[in-house]
Amino acid sequence: MNLWTLSLKKMLKLQTWSLSLLLSFWACQAQKSNTNQSQNQKAVDCTYSIKEGIAGRVLWREGNWMPAPDAPERNAPGIARDIYIYELTTDAQTEKEETFYTAIHSRLIAKTRSDANGCFEVALPPGRYSLFVKEADGWFANRFDGEGHIQPVEVKAGEVSKLELVVDYKAAY
Template structure:
């Protein structure tokens, strides 16, 4: 699963008590099958979450890809800046990373390169 230009990575699920403890290793998360949605770069000012989830993304959907059983995915994309979201059944779109300008889960695709990401779904985790 490789692309010459786009985004590749993994999607991981984290849940439960993840507070640091000297007698428990830090959870790296477990791979999950999820649909990853790639939108034009989207700012928090125009896509407002409700209860931590986005019900509507007002920017253009560029593509989507589903991760495999190991949580891995790859998608070919043109050069540009994008926002990533996963769809959670009955909840909406989820993203938990932002840049200083308020862009939601921003990823840049450069000419001839595949950006590597790890998308962590952790809305049921306590840190």
């Protein structure tokens, strides 16, 4: 190879590397901008009227949620979603494809919908229940107890069990 060909190859390699670096920086800035928009929502206090049952918020997380020492405090925005309350359910009572449940073979107890802030409430008698959030691809749940129950919640007599349902299948931790 002559000197000209060698210099041209080095120059092309440097340009490719520079372009990759620039694209990576641009993608990080775009992700940071999108993430900050959705994560810097003000915390919402929901008000509830029920005396016994389940109440809480449905929150949306996507993008980078990796903890960092210099990262600002983030609040996931609330979202409107249908919430299905089943009798306490185990994995063996469901069918699942990757992230989403496609069938739930336990008894449906109630269904409710969260408002635009993610707030929801449903009056229920004392008992143990499993909650699923309906998404386009199926039902979503991401909490389990040590006994294999999916997103378990216990309602005690005369009490409201409060919880956050975090829909985070598009988030990275």
